[in-house]
Amino acid sequence: MSPEPVLAVTDLDVHYRRRQGRLHALRGVSLSVAPGETVGVIGETGSGKSTLARAVVGLVRPSAGRITVAGAEVTAFRARQWRALRRRGIVQYVFQDPLRSLDPDLTVEESLAEPLLIQGRPRREAVERVRAYLARVRLDEELLSRLPGELSGGQRQRVTIARALVTEPRVVILDEPVSALDAANRVKALELLTSLRDAGTALVFISHDLGSVAGVADRIAVLYRGEIVEDGPARAVVNTPRHAYTRLLVGSAPTLRSARADRASRRRLRALLRTEEGIRHDV
Numbered sequence: 001m002s003p004e005p006v007l008a009v010t011d012l013d014v015h016y017r018r019r020q021g022r023l024h025a026l027r028g029v030s031l032s033v034a035p036g037e038t039v040g041v042i043g044e045t046g047s048g049k050s051t052l053a054r055a056v057v058g059l060v061r062p063s064a065g066r067i068t069v070a071g072a073e074v075t076a077f078r079a080r081q082w083r084a085l086r087r088r089g090i091v092q093y094v095f096q097d098p099l100r101s102l103d104p105d106l107t108v109e110e111s112l113a114e115p116l117l118i119q120g121r122p123r124r125e126a127v128e129r130v131r132a133y134l135a136r137v138r139l140d141e142e143l144l145s146r147l148p149g150e151l152s153g154g155q156r157q158r159v160t161i162a163r164a165l166v167t168e169p170r171v172v173i174l175d176e177p178v179s180a181l182d183a184a185n186r187v188k189a190l191e192l193l194t195s196l197r198d199a200g201t202a203l204v205f206i207s208h209d210l211g212s213v214a215g216v217a218d219r220i221a222v223l224y225r226g227e228i229v230e231d232g233p234a235r236a237v238v239n240t241p242r243h244a245y246t247r248l249l250v251g252s253a254p255t256l257r258s259a260r261a262d263r264a265s266r267r268r269l270r271a272l273l274r275t276e277e278g279i280r281h282d283v
């Protein structure tokens, strides 16, 4: 029997109210994450990735479906209960925009210590742990007294990741954690995530780029227009994608591409565009 999932999303629907009417952003999405597992969620811009992440941490209210975090049914939680859950540090969320994840007026040390102090840990333990996590994300202690505005983009994102992990959460949702970084920093951040996987924390790694996720994830779920169209072991999804849209993603990931796959994916793209109204872009 597989262990109880640390995160389970079942038949989740999310609607947004907009001036032009309601937008059905997620349709019947189910996703299960086992303890310590790294699950990649991929899909293009507008497919609903951030909506899923935000629903899982209580920032978006689903219109249907169920969410359980570490065995607790949280779907009907009120804002106050969500805040309490987040404070307990069981589930953490790294925002797409690293600038939004950090308070501009807190130093690196204060930012990292804050979630520990909120948890009620003694100051001395918090300070020690902050230093340990700074080392784990391979940042120098001299950065402790800096403000986010005094860090490079890559350093800032490492601080954000350290902050999410410092409470040793059961599950961390990383929403496009490397998209804002340049190529060199992206590679470093991916290496970092790979090394952190071993700590027993489950990661949900969201990206529009299959190439970034393929090397890190145990499993990959493919989100297309608000629906999970494929979910399987990472290797199977990359090597033998079943859904036309996944084949398209595999074909367009530069690091995975071969000339043959290129030709095949162009053919499939054309077929896909003929059979559906086209791939929706962010509206």
Ligand code: ADP
Pocket: 016, 017, 018, 023, 025, 043, 044, 045, 046, 047, 048, 049, 050, 051, 052, 282, 283
């Ligand atoms: P992704 O993260 O995959 O780019 P999102 O989850 O951000 O996708 O968005 C999914 C769809 O929902 C998009 O069409 C987007 O424009 C729409 N959307 C996202 N947030 C809101 C919101 N707060 N209000 C209305 N529509 C939204």
Ligand code: MG
Pocket: 049, 050, 051, 096, 175, 176
């Ligand atoms: Mg997004």
